[in-house]
Amino acid sequence: MKSSNRYLSSFAGLVGFLLFWEVLARSGIMEAHLLPPPSTIPPVLISEFKLGIWQAMAWASLRHYSIGFFIGSILGVTLGVSVALSPRIEAGQAWLARMLRPIPPLAWIPFAIIWFGISETAAAFIISIGIFWINYFTAMSAVQAVDRDLIEVARAFGHRGFFALLRKVILPAAAPGILAGLRAGLGQGWMTVVAAELFGIEGIGQRMMEASGLLATDVVILYMFSIALLYGISDFIFVTIQGRILAWQR
Amino acid sequence: MAAVIETKNLAVAFGEDGSAETIFHHLNISIEAGEFVTLVGVSGAGKSTLLRVISDLIHPLEGGIEINTPQVPSRRPIAMVFQAANLMPWRTIGENIQLGLEGIEVSDDEKKKRIQSTLDLVGLADVADRWPYQLSGGQRQRIGIARALAVEPDILLMDEPFGALDAITRTGLQDELLRIWAETKKSILFVTHDIEEAVYLGDRVLLLGGKPAEIVQDYSITLDRSKRREGQEFLQQVEMVKTGLHEAIAMTNSGK
Numbered sequence: 201m202k203s204s205n206r207y208l209s210s211f212a213g214l215v216g217f218l219l220f221w222e223v224l225a226r227s228g229i230m231e232a233h234l235l236p237p238p239s240t241i242p243p244v245l246i247s248e249f250k251l252g253i254w255q256a257m258a259w260a261s262l263r264h265y266s267i268g269f270f271i272g273s274i275l276g277v278t279l280g281v282s283v284a285l286s287p288r289i290e291a292g293q294a295w296l297a298r299m300l301r302p303i304p305p306l307a308w309i310p311f312a313i314i315w316f317g318i319s320e321t322a323a324a325f326i327i328s329i330g331i332f333w334i335n336y337f338t339a340m341s342a343v344q345a346v347d348r349d350l351i352e353v354a355r356a357f358g359h360r361g362f363f364a365l366l367r368k369v370i371l372p373a374a375a376p377g378i379l380a381g382l383r384a385g386l387g388q389g390w391m392t393v394v395a396a397e398l399f400g401i402e403g404i405g406q407r408m409m410e411a412s413g414l415l416a417t418d419v420v421i422l423y424m425f426s427i428a429l430l431y432g433i434s435d436f437i438f439v440t441i442q443g444r445i446l447a448w449q450r
Numbered sequence: 451m452a453a454v455i456e457t458k459n460l461a462v463a464f465g466e467d468g469s470a471e472t473i474f475h476h477l478n479i480s481i482e483a484g485e486f487v488t489l490v491g492v493s494g495a496g497k498s499t500l501l502r503v504i505s506d507l508i509h510p511l512e513g514g515i516e517i518n519t520p521q522v523p524s525r526r527p528i529a530m531v532f533q534a535a536n537l538m539p540w541r542t543i544g545e546n547i548q549l550g551l552e553g554i555e556v557s558d559d560e561k562k563k564r565i566q567s568t569l570d571l572v573g574l575a576d577v578a579d580r581w582p583y584q585l586s587g588g589q590r591q592r593i594g595i596a597r598a599l600a601v602e603p604d605i606l607l608m609d610e611p612f613g614a615l616d617a618i619t620r621t622g623l624q625d626e627l628l629r630i631w632a633e634t635k636k637s638i639l640f641v642t643h644d645i646e647e648a649v650y651l652g653d654r655v656l657l658l659g660g661k662p663a664e665i666v667q668d669y670s671i672t673l674d675r676s677k678r679r680e681g682q683e684f685l686q687q688v689e690m691v692k693t694g695l696h697e698a699i700a701m702t703n704s705g706k
């Protein structure tokens with residue numbers, strides 16, 4: 201498919217969805233306070249924006265998200281790579297990782313609050329957990345899948361030390377996998393950001409809780425869209441950078 | 451003349467503590483400085499393994515290898531052309547050729563020069579800025595050759611370097627290789643499945659056979675190189691090596 205056609209179809213899909221929703225709400229099939237039509241959202245945005253609430257909430261969430269993303273990603277990639285490189289560490293983590301991994305990030309909320317209080321740190325901690333696991337496992341398998349033949353070539357041409365091999369072969373060869381993990385974490389982070397704020401840490405999630413308590417469903421929807429927007433922007437930026445780094449792929 | 455490569459009762463095995471499969475038990479070969487030696491033998495005999503041991507990628511279980519080459523800071527003593535090109539996909543062609551130049555004393559200018567001159571040699575003058583995926587298999591194989599030549603090795607180990615090429619390119623590169631060899635006095639150990647190629651290129655043709663493998667024949671090819679493309683004498687020599695190879699196969703199979 202030509203890319204211009206593709207954009208057209210994507211756009212049509214989105215507009216069609218919004219129209220369908222608008223009709224559903226206006227015709228009374230769905231009651232307006234249960235599902236406000238999309239046309240009511242822009243005025244809500246303007247009022248939230250004028251009050252400065254939207255900016256404050258988006259900024260707060262973005263902060264938790266960024267801190268959680270960086271900490272979770274750095275730890276996840278570093279540990280994932282180390283595990284893949286050392287049979288001893290690999291064996292050491294095998295059962296431990298199996299035990300800890302299935303615990304969902306939100307199950308850590310009680311401990312996050314006990315350890316860090318109702319604070320930014322608590323939110324960032326919860327967000328970082330999901331991101332950590334994604335990066336841990338993708339970085340690990342990316343390094344394990346590095347082509348042995350390329351390591352042999354590097355050794356044959358004089359690059360025999362551990363760090364030389366890491367820099368010249370292992371990390372570049374694992375880069376596509378590691379970047380895919382980072383991108384998956386980027387999405388996962390936005391999913392947990394709201395949940396992490398539901399219990400009173402300032403941010404989009406907290407604002408949504410407030411609004412739903414007042415049955416202000418249009419405000420809830422506004423912030424749902426806001427998350428989609430923030431995710432869309434961060435993903436777009438990431439994919440652009442990723443494309444630059446991986447220009448060598450066909 | 452002194453031997454540049456000499457193995458003494460080399461033993462190599464794979465598997466935990468070498469228990470699984472013995473490839474060589476008492477392998478002895480010796481290559482003189484400036485010699486062009488070709489190595490033939492059935493698939494799986496251990497040709498690639500021998501090249502790996504010589505370039506110190508695999509450690510022998512027993513025995514030793516002596517390498518006698520002068521130490522020159524701007525060169526590497528040994529370079530290998532691998533059976534599969536194995537270029538690094540994240541490096542441009544130029545950067546791939548540069549791999550062996552990183553870590554030896556070569557200035558940036560000199561690096562550029564060597565990249566360009568080796569690219570010229572293999573007939574791919576203007577691909578330095580392309581990615582490996584943009585080259586054909588045979589072109590990539592030639593970059594593997596350029597990468598090895600760039601470090602100006604005294605010993606060139608080549609593992610079926612022309613196997614993936616068409617007859618015309620192959621003939622051209624064979625003659626190019628002979629020219630480089632005559633000019634630079636390298637010692638070359640060249641693995642091939644093509645007996646005619648082995649006889650055409652080699653001062654000696656070594657035949658690897660048996661299990662564990664040994665050098666079962668060592669043919670000296672004395673015929674003048676200008677008479678080696680065709681003609682009665684050339685064909686006789688080729689026939690002789692082919693017969694030897696068949697005998698080696700029979701021996702390997704009965705030895706099992």
Ligand SMILES: Nc1ncnc2c1ncn2[C@@H]1O[C@H](COP(=O)(O)OP(=O)(O)OP(=O)(O)O)[C@@H](O)[C@H]1O
Binds near residue numbers: 473493494496497499
């Ligand atoms: N890393 C390895 N681990 C275990 N066995 C190996 C390994 N590498 C090679 N072998 C075995 O060693 C033997 C010799 O392999 P080698 O690659 O040297 O053969 P070859 O003579 O180069 O064959 P070909 O002509 O097909 O390239 C084979 O039986 C192979 O199975």
Ligand SMILES: [Mg+2]
Binds near residue numbers: 497498499533609
């Ligand atoms: Mg081989």
